[in-house]
Amino acid sequence: MRKVLITGGFGFLGGRIADHLGNQGFEVSLGSRTSKLVPSGFNNCKSVITNWDDTNQLRDVCSDQDVIIHTAGMSAEDCAKDPIASFEFNCIGTMKLLKACKSNERKKFIYLSTAHVYGSPLVGKLSEDSIPRNNHPYATSHLAGEFGVNYANAKGDTEGYNLRVSNGFGAPILEDVNCWKLFVNDLCKQAITKRELTIHSNEQQQRDFIPIRNITKTIEMIINQKNPLNHNTFNLGSGSSFTLFEMAKIIQSRTNHLFHFSPAIITNPNVKNFNGNFLEYNVDRLKSFHLLDNVNLEGELDSLLLYCQNHFGKSTI
Structure with a gap:
């Protein structure tokens, strides 16, 4: 049985990855x-403390692991509030973890970076060869973390991979995880609690939305690769873009399918909409290695809406 350490394992993405890999x-x-109890619903999982200020403790935690999946990091909002802290954790923290992983047996190291290294908002055709142009501390600190992975990879210390994740969405595993500022998650919760879908941003902005189940499956597929891949940086998205309004229409349709009512879509009249913000988030590199499963937006949306109904809904639905 292969051993996997997931930093940020009790977070939104980390929890979903842990649940999936444990079931596999x-x-x-x-x-x-901090010390936490693993909820009873997790299979083959245990809790460990990762002390980022103690190199020896990190080394002990990593010593018997085959794979390290690094999802821990500061949010975009927190990075903006404290840019210095963003680099201390997203960059230096990643470097500390990479150093702790160094051993005679080369470990796999999977770093969850962000598509927003390219820009914000994301526009145009974006491949792994595109030049990152976002100066926000959230983007630059993640990009610096990627450089750390690349350096450790070049030295042969780890078999490292950077995954630049686009706009993931889905139901959380843990109830106390705050994932409701994500656009799709927010709209699905609104559909149940308010019976409306209010879009606060530019409704014509395009985004690449990817179900969390595709992220977790891609990570599993990378782990299962017997030989190192020829590339170590990958765009991880669906490869298809929707405007915010188009995604709201899909959520409206799935709500009607599940609960037999259609929440009204409300746009912000104070936001100036514009065209020409075409987005193509290229995932051909992942596809060339057969590392991206078929994307099922509706399946993930249905699971998310049912989660919202079970946790936030009223018995009248």
């Missing part, structure tokens, strides 16, 4: 800064 038979350690 991996022995999963959920890393956290």
Whole structure:
């Protein structure tokens, strides 16, 4: 049984990855800064403390792991509030973890970066060869973390991969995870609690939305690769773009399918809409290695809407 450490294992993305890998038979350690109990619903999972200020402790935690999946990091909002802290954690923290992973047996290291290294908002045709142009601390600190992975990879310390994740969405595993500022998650919760879908941003802005189940499956497929891949940086998205209004229409349709009512779509009249913000988030590199499953937006949306109904809904629906 292969052993996997997931930093930020009790977070939104980390929790979903842990749940998926545990169900696939991996022995999963959920890393956290504080001691936490693993909920009963997790299979093959245990909790471990990751002390980012103690190099020896990090080395001990990593010593018997085969794979490290690094999802821990500061949010975009927190990075903007404290740019110095963003680099201390997203960059230096990643470097500390990479150093802790160094051993005689080369470990796989999967770093969850962000598509927003390219810009904000994301526009145009974006491949892994596109030049990152976003100066926001959230983007630059993640890009610096990627450089750390590249350096460790070049030295042969780890078999490292950077995954530049686009706009992921889906139901959380843990109820106390705050994932409701994500656009799709927010709209699905609105559909149940308010019976409306209010779009606060430019409704014509395009985004690449990817179900969390595709992210978790892609990570599993990378882990299962016997030989190192020829590339170590990948765009991880669906490869299809929708405007915010188009995604709201899909959520409206799935709400009607599940609950037999159609929440009204409300746009912000104070936001100036514009055309020409075409987005093509290129995922051909992942596809060339057969590392991206078929994307099922509706399946993930249905699961998310049912989660919202079970946790926030009223019995009248």
